[in-house]
Amino acid sequence: MSLFRKREAAAQMEGEGNLPKAAACFATPARTRRAADWLGELGGCKPLGILSDDCSDVVWQCVAEKADLLLLETDFSTGTEDTKDVSARCDVAVEVRRQRPECRVYLVCAAGHPEKLPALDKAVELKLIHGYFIGDLTARQMRAWIAETSEAMGRQERRQRDLRKGEQP
Amino acid sequence: MTEYDLRTKKALRRVALLEYGFGPETLQGRKICPACGRANRAHDTRCTDCGAALPETTLYDFYRSRHRCCPGCGVAVTDVAVYCPECGTRLPRTRGEKREAAV
Numbered sequence: 001m002s003l004f005r006k007r008e009a010a011a012q013m014e015g016e017g018n019l020p021k022a023a024a025c026f027a028t029p030a031r032t033r034r035a036a037d038w039l040g041e042l043g044g045c046k047p048l049g050i051l052s053d054d055c056s057d058v059v060w061q062c063v064a065e066k067a068d069l070l071l072l073e074t075d076f077s078t079g080t081e082d083t084k085d086v087s088a089r090c091d092v093a094v095e096v097r098r099q100r101p102e103c104r105v106y107l108v109c110a111a112g113h114p115e116k117l118p119a120l121d122k123a124v125e126l127k128l129i130h131g132y133f134i135g136d137l138t139a140r141q142m143r144a145w146i147a148e149t150s151e152a153m154g155r156q157e158r159r160q161r162d163l164r165k166g167e168q169p
Numbered sequence: 170m171t172e173y174d175l176r177t178k179k180a181l182r183r184v185a186l187l188e189y190g191f192g193p194e195t196l197q198g199r200k201i202c203p204a205c206g207r208a209n210r211a212h213d214t215r216c217t218d219c220g221a222a223l224p225e226t227t228l229y230d231f232y233r234s235r236h237r238c239c240p241g242c243g244v245a246v247t248d249v250a251v252y253c254p255e256c257g258t259r260l261p262r263t264r265g266e267k268r269e270a271a272v
Contacts, residue, residue: 087185094177118198119188126180 020068020149025050025058025092026108027075027084035071042139044146045069053082059095062103069149070096071137073108076116086119090128102156104149107132179255193243196229 022045024035029051036049050061062070072092075084082088086107093105107123109116111134120132130148133141186192199208204221211227229243236245241258252259 086188087181090181090184094181098173098177116188118194119184122187122194123180123184126183128177128180128184 018150018153019044019046020146020153021046021048021066022069022071022146022149023048023050023062023065023067024071024073025053026071026073027053031073035073039071039142042142042146044143045149053084055092055095058092059099062096063099067096067100067103068153069145070103070105071108071145072105074110074116076110076113086116086123090123093123093129102152104130104145104152106130106145108137109134111135191232193229193238196232197227197243199228200224200226201228201231 022039024032024039024047026032026035032049032051036047039045039047048061048065048067050058052058052061058070058072061067070093072089073084074086074089086109089107093107096103096105107120107129109120109132123129124131131145183192183194187195198211200211200213200223201208202216202219202221202223205216205219207216207218208228209216209223214223215221216223232238232245237248237250237260238244239246239253239255239258239260241253242256244253244255246253246260250260
């Protein structure tokens with residue numbers, strides 16, 4: 001068997017076909033891998049790590065993999081070459097949702113940056129992102145986001161079913 | 170540019186202004202200490218650094234006194250603007266314009 005077999009094949013065999021696909025894009029590839037593993041251990045979703053941080057790469061992968069949830073980590077350290085601040089992450093969120101409107105986007109931010117709070121609140125208020133978490137992401141919060149996503153998926157499925165029913169003579 | 174593009178572009182700009190710039194919301198949330206110059210939160214009464222009493226006015230009040238601002242959204246507009254480029258509100262005439270009209 002290939003070492004590179006797709007992860008979701010195993011999940012579908014266990015009857016978890018309707019689980020939301022959760023993509024994680026953290027500040028570094030190592031952190032992304034760790035986040036994807038953590039999501040896998042947490043359960044309730046099909047984890048996916050997006051190692052490239054480039055906006056177009058993230059959008060492309062979310063669309064290609066049909067991600068239902070995107071976790072983006074911000075990086076407020078001044079030494080970083082490419083910006084991963086709130087506005088740059090919102091930019092990615094907007095592009096992802098333009099291509100895939102059903103995808104829910106959440107930001108994970110490091111603690112100790114109270115000056116970023118107004119921007120984060122505004123981003124939620126303006127519906128650029130669906131929510132944010134400050135500090136180390138807890139299992140409880142992640143489960144809540146997964147539940148929100150599953151609920152949204154269910155709503156959409158029902159809407160599509162009703163539409164199909166309406167089209168039938 | 171589509172309606173969606175325009176809306177999201179505007180929304181992104183507001184987030185960026187709050188994060189780095191000096192949009193009305195950022196300015197309304199800040200008070201400058203007259204003694205040490207530190208920016209404090211608007212609801213603070215004493216400076217967190219030196220403990221001096223903070224003024225009642227926020228940084229936005231000072232900004233308004235120096236710039237022509239839109240009554241709708243509060244952003245600074247140029248002296249010749251008739252409509253706000255941010256929210257589209259029709260702007261009241263400036264004093265200079267009134268004087269010209271009177272002459």
